[in-house]
Amino acid sequence: MSKDPPVILACDVGGTSIKLGLVRNGRLRARAEIPAEARRGLARALERMVHQGRALCREGGVDSRELGGLGLAFPGLIQPRTERILSTPAGKFDDAKELDVPARVARALGVPTLVCNDANAALAGEWRFGAARGCRSAVMMTLGTGIGTSAIIDGVPLRGEHGQAGCLGGHCTVTLDGRICPCGNVGCAESEASTWALPVQAREHPGFRESRLAREPTLDFATLFRVAARRDALAMELRDRALRVWAGTLVSLIHAYDPAIAVLGGGIMSGGAVILPRLRRYVARHAWTPWGRVKLRPAALGNDAGMLGVAWLLEQRL
Numbered sequence: 420m421s422k423d424p425p426v427i428l429a430c431d432v433g434g435t436s437i438k439l440g441l442v443r444n445g446r447l448r449a450r451a452e453i454p455a456e457a458r459r460g461l462a463r464a465l466e467r468m469v470h471q472g473r474a475l476c477r478e479g480g481v482d483s484r485e486l487g488g489l490g491l492a493f494p495g496l497i498q499p500r501t502e503r504i505l506s507t508p509a510g511k512f513d514d515a516k517e518l519d520v521p522a523r524v525a526r527a528l529g530v531p532t533l534v535c536n537d538a539n540a541a542l543a544g545e546w547r548f549g550a551a552r553g554c555r556s557a558v559m560m561t562l563g564t565g566i567g568t569s570a571i572i573d574g575v576p577l578r579g580e581h582g583q584a585g586c587l588g589g590h591c592t593v594t595l596d597g598r599i600c601p602c603g604n605v606g607c608a609e610s611e612a613s614t615w616a617l618p619v620q621a622r623e624h625p626g627f628r629e630s631r632l633a634r635e636p637t638l639d640f641a642t643l644f645r646v647a648a649r650r651d652a653l654a655m656e657l658r659d660r661a662l663r664v665w666a667g668t669l670v671s672l673i674h675a676y677d678p679a680i681a682v683l684g685g686g687i688m689s690g691g692a693v694i695l696p697r698l699r700r701y702v703a704r705h706a707w708t709p710w711g712r713v714k715l716r717p718a719a720l721g722n723d724a725g726m727l728g729v730a731w732l733l734e735q736r737l
């Protein structure tokens with residue numbers, strides 16, 4: 420048996436683009452990004468990932484026989500052991516639940532596959548190679564289109580019977596009389612403070628027409644923080660509410676999983692210097708941690724965390 424660690428083709432599937440990388444030993448040797456074309460389905464996307472993977476092998480000087488497997492980080496719930504995709508983002512990759520991804524990859528590339536929730540992949544990456552390196556127990560909250568969460572306890576990535584453990588922190592109720600979330604629950608953190616929910620909340624607010632937000636072409640959190648900094652009343656109200664939702668979710672993750680460190684990632688984090696200090700203050704005040712304080716750190720690996728994480732998880736199985 421060769422002592423060389425295998426090369427993994429790591430694919431991080433998002434709603435608009437798919438990031439691909441050849442990973443060996445926790446390092447990306449070659450990378451590419453292709454459009455997700457999510458409405459055309461996952462089967463078509465898989466064909467393009469395989470095609471791009473072969474091109475990356477040629478580019479990275481990797482003999483395709485050195486390829487040890489394909490790791491797929493996907494924005495949905497994944498049944499552990501069977502790799503079945505149990506849920507997909509609304510209107511995207513609708514065929515995914517019917518697909519036998521490992522069988523398709525085995526036919527195309529002759530290698531094993533690991534399919535993993537994208538937030539779980541990101542935390543695995545940050546835990547082995549990034550902000551949570553060296554910690555036995557860690558949680559992560561990813562703030563973006565939705566809210567992704569993940570937990571590792573005593574060195575073991577949490578999965579549960581159906582792959583739901585730890586990754587539904589964004590779908591815990593923060594408002595009992597809140598709106599119905601697409602997941603079916605009431606007043607989820609994600610339906611109260613995420614990029615997809617923000618324009619709906621802003622436009623429903625009676626103060627919207629008087630707010631500067633009404634004149635902004637894009638209603639995302641970067642816009643919200645910028646307009647709130649100019650003391651627009653509605654922007655400040657929505658910003659402060661979102662910060663409370665995220666902070667409350669973080670305290671719930673801390674109470675549920677007892678981590679030493681909480682990693683904060685996602686596109687929203689890069690837009691708001693205000694976020695981390697506010698979350699730190701809230702957690703210091705409200706988290707019940709009589710032993711001391713959970714460290715709050717920004718993610719260190721950016722867009723690479725999911726690829727490095729899913730590659731590492733697959734490597735453990737080979």
Ligand SMILES: [Zn+2]
Pocket residue numbers: 589590591600601602603604607609610
């Ligand atoms: Zn929900």
